[in-house]
Amino acid sequence: MLCGVSLPIITATRYVLPLREGGSLPGVVEGNDLGTYVLKFHGAGQGPKALVAEVVVGELFRRLGLRVPELKLMELDPAIGKSEPDEEIQDLLIRSAGLNLAVDFLPGSFGYDGSSGKPDDATQARILWLDAFVANVDRSWRNTNLLVWHKNLWLIDHGAALYFHHSWMSAEKFTGLPYDATDHVFRDVAPAVPDIDSQLAAEITPELLTEVIGLVPDEWIAPGDRERYLDHLTARLADRSAWLPGGAR
Ligand SMILES: Nc1ncnc2c1ncn2[C@@H]1O[C@H](COP(=O)(O)OP(=O)(O)OP(=O)(O)O)[C@@H](O)[C@H]1O
Ligand SMILES: [Mg+2]
Structure with a gap:
């Protein structure tokens, strides 16, 4: 099968905080491109298949004209979370070394x-x-897994699809x-x-x-x-x- 062009690849530079309202414990993370992202971890309970669904569904919906925050691949060195006191988060970061899914953070949504x-x-x-x-x-x-941002509707969290x-x-x-x-x-x-x-x-x-x-x-x-x-x-x-x-x- 023909492989598509890759999603952009960036590196995590700072773990900012956990998003505790998300069942998979995504984190807000800064990237080496100076962007801020919601990072969804391959080591979370749902495993990498949830990230497969996020990419396939999110990118399909985007191409069909719906708003989906930009997706990138993010390299994670678990050392960036070493000052994080929560053991659950430390473990999640350690299990998630390597490539994870970065979702463009929509501030104020x-x-x-x-x-x-x-x-x-x-x-x-x-x-x-x-x-x-x-x-x-x-x-x-x-x-709803829908966010309102600048009065527009954005679709997130497709990890449970497929x-x-x-x-x-x-x-x-x-x-x-x-x-x-x-x-x-x-x-x-x-x-x-x-x-x-x-x-x-x-x-x-x-x-x-x-x-x-x-x-x-x-x-x-x-x-x-x-x-x-x-x-x-x-x-x-x-x-x-x-x-x-x-x-x-
Ligand atoms: N791109 C984003 N910008 C701003 N906030 C976001 C973004 N993505 C997620 N969030 C916030 O984080 C929460 C959790 O994200 P998400 O639903 O993707 O995680 P999850 O672990 O898959 O959650 P769930 O418990 O729904 O399975 C969202 O409900 C939303 O409040
Ligand atoms: Mg959700």
Whole structure:
């Protein structure tokens, strides 16, 4: 398979603080490019597959016109956390030596709760369709994983998507896996989702899927697994009858 252009690679220079609201204990970290990032660790409980899902889904959504904070790969030397007193964090940093995922930090952003206005129906439907396609279960009112930043909506935290990869269920089984939209933050637009279905499905070409899967670094993915991601997503894209919110036409 053709490998895409790599994500930019930077180095962590300072561990600033843990983001305790995140279950995987991401940290705010400075990079050698002077940027500030939310660092998601390959040594966290969910393991490197969560980072694979972050890259594949985040970069797919970005290419389909949604706002996703810039993603980079970040080299971590656990020594940068040596003054951090919390043992849990020390252990996490030690387990996560090497390449991790840096998400551009959006300063002053806040979690979307609908109170500052909803995005237009077309955007809501697009997000719901895409979350259903990648089987993202993490977009509920309890935890929207949407940030409002400068009045725009930004999508974060796609590590729980593509969950077929944890047990490598067959592509056929993944294709037939319904998406339960009852908890989704934009479930009200489900009846409008079939209207955008054929247009959105046509935007997801094999080249696009190959490109975003190619952005995953070798460190996080077993040899041969890129093809498996492509097979699973291609199969689910080709038959949307089981999972399309609002019902297939
Ligand atoms: N790019 C960002 N800019 C600013 N804040 C962020 C950013 N990414 C994450 N956060 C903040 O950190 C929290 C945790 O991040 P994230 O949801 O990615 O972590 P997680 O460990 O996967 O969380 P979860 O508990 O939802 O599984 C977010 O809810 C948000 O408040
Ligand atoms: Mg989250």
